[in-house]
Amino acid sequence: MSELLTKIDWNTYADKALNGERLTKEEALSVLTADDEELLAIMHAAFRVRKHYFGKKVKLNLIINAKSGLCPEDCGYCSQSIVSTAPVKKYPLLEKDVLIDGARKAMEMQAGTYCIVASGKGPTPRELDQVIAAVEEIKSTMPMKICACLGILSQDQANRLKTAGVDRYNHNLNTSSGHFSSITKTHTYDDRVTTVESAKAAGMSPCSGCIVGMGESKEDVVDVAYALRELDADSIPVNFLNSIPGTPLESLKHLNPRYCLKVLALFRFICPDKEIRASGGREVNLRSLQPLALYAANSVFVGDYLTTEGQEATDDHRMIEDMGFEIELCAL
Structure with a gap:
């Protein structure tokens, strides 16, 4: 297999992406199964596509864990779920002033998008009101794009968030439809698709991505990439499992850096003009x-994640500069 794959001209994949053509499933799988000696050629081809649509700009996003723990869902990867025994902080939705301070921190880190993320199946009426109040003040005082991630939404809730000024709504598919029930059983894959569609119908930019490394097959990775293309997600966060002790997936630690890069290249080929994070x-x-x-x-995300630490923002800024890229500042 490896000998065969070395004969692939990866630039033909870039050409297809730039021409709006979809890779076949066999072609998509060949990216993930390629010999590591092909990695630089794959990344070069992916860069052709990335440069065509985005030049050398890098968008920065910052997350605030607006409500931690206290979640009734059983997502196997999550330290905040009801099935997790991880010692994470647990607190209700942060007050409006704290959410606003988080937006100021995002600006200081040169993040163009501020992501308000809350645990739970979906927002209560009080939580929705609290987020809306914070969003309205942030939008009136800062040149900041806001992404909300509050769980499953009704259409009315989505409409209210859009009216308040939320630019983007995140609800990840997480994995393929075929693998989904192995990770979560308290809600369905279709529940997630419906929420993304509700956000789109309200006029918010859809953000939806995946988590790689949850015991899925390479075919599952390809399937979720195709699904996100069909969903027309504008922003696609590609997460790599950080297996946390106390979660059902704590023993899964089989990813390596080279495979992760191939995954990112695959998403660029399949969703060429989308924000891949x-x-x-x-x-x-x-x-x-x-x-x-x-x-x-x-x-990329800068700063910390929900319950795990991220790289220092100054290190991210330096990495971007050292690679000859530049931070894309928010332009509303």
Whole structure:
């Protein structure tokens, strides 16, 4: 197999992406199964596509864990779920002033998008009101794009968030439809698709991605990439499992940096003109190869994640500069 794959001209994949053609499933799988000796050629081809649509700009996003723990869902990867015994902080939705301070911190870190993330199946009426109040003040005082991630939404809730000024709504598919029930049983894959569609119908930009490394097959990775293309997600966070002790997936630690880079390249080929974000787990899985992610991804998170620490923002800024890229400042 490896000998056969070395004969692939990866630039033909870039050509197809630039021409709006979809890779076949066999072609998509060949990216993930390629010999590691092909990695630089794959990344070069992915960079052709990335550069065409985004130049050398890098979008920065910052997360605030607006409500921690206290979640009734059973997502196997999550330290905040009802089935997790991880010793994470547990607190209700943060007050409006704290959410606003988080937006100021995002600006200081040069993040163009501020992501308000709350645990739970979906927001209560009080929580929705609290987020809306914070969003309205942030939008009136700062040149900041806001992404909300509050769980499953009704259409009315989505409409209210849009009216308040939320630019983007995140609800990840996480994995393929075929693998989904192995990770979560308290809600369905279709529940997640419906929420993304509700956000789109309300006029918010859809953000939806995946988590790689949850015991899925390479075919599952390809399937979720195709699903996100069909969903027309504008922003696609590609997370790599950071297996946390106390979660059902705590023993899964089989990713390596080279495979993670191939995954990012695959998403660039399949969703060529979308914001591909190297997201949670990039530090522990990409390790010293993090800078190469920028050849496929045009976006990263800065600062910490929900319950795990991220790389220092100054280190991210330096990485971007050292690679000859530049931070894309928010332009509303």
